[in-house]
Amino acid sequence: MSFKTCKIVVFSIFVLAAAILLNSNGRQHMASLLQFGKSLFSARQTNINDPTNQPSFYDRQFTDIQGQPVDMNQLRGKVALLVNTASECGYTPQLYTLQELHDKYKDKGFTVLGVPCNNFGKQEPGDEPQVCSLYASKFKTTFPLTTKQDKDKPSEVFQWIIDAGGKDVLPQWNFHKYLIDREGHLVAAWNSRVKPLDEEITKAIESIL
Incomplete structure (x- = not known):
């Protein structure tokens, strides 16, 4: 066939x-x-045209999983992989490999940034304290998490994605991945099927570290 x-x-x-x-x-x-x-059936990878004209991710204000403002000075100048996450999804085991990816490159100026989201299949039903506790205890994550975001309503992270790449690059399911360079520009995106340690992601990260 x-x-x-x-x-x-x-x-x-x-x-x-x-x-x-x-x-x-x-x-x-x-x-x-x-x-x-x-x-x-969505494209595995989306390359972003002319990222230098985008608003910088690091010039925005975001809220972390504990409801506190994210210290953007701790992120500014790093390469980041932004991922909308969920704890009850078929792709949830990617949380383990996202942590591996974070550990692999964190000493070179890289971070994973998780964005819990309940839009797709209602697969992140818990509140922020529950999500924070579950990720740390079950999945052993240490990378930073934002507060839960809603793709269908004005929200910090998804609004930046729209401003940077347009609505066409919004996630269509959990575990969509967005690569951000040191200047805070969106340079590439991958859908849920692409695993965190797949070569196409690791090569893209290494090319801008």
Whole structure:
């Protein structure tokens, strides 16, 4: 079976499942299912044109997972990988490899920055204290986290993504990844299927460290 045929079959299954859920009054589940299906066929990587004209990430103000202003001076001048995270997603094991990635390059001026988000499949239902505790205890994360963000409402992180790359680069599912250079410009993005330690990400990081 060709890749194109496989995509058609998978999409047909999603449409059928969505129709069943709709008949069962599962509109919310249907929307999540269709969104996930769409994410499967999105481009693995998005390169950003002319990042130098963007507003710098490091000139914005953000709130951390504990409700305190992020000290942007601690981040300014670093390369960062911004990732919208969720603790009940099929991609959640990426939290472990995000920590590995953070540890691998942190001494060279790199950080992972997690952005908990409940938009996709309602897979980050806890409040900020619950999320903070779970990530630290279960996934052993030490990289910084922002407060929970809502893609569908004005929010600090997602508004910057729109300002930097446009609405087309907003995440379509959990664990979308955004690479930010030392000047705070968005230079590339990868969808959920690309794993944190995949070569295309590590090479991109190394090229701007």
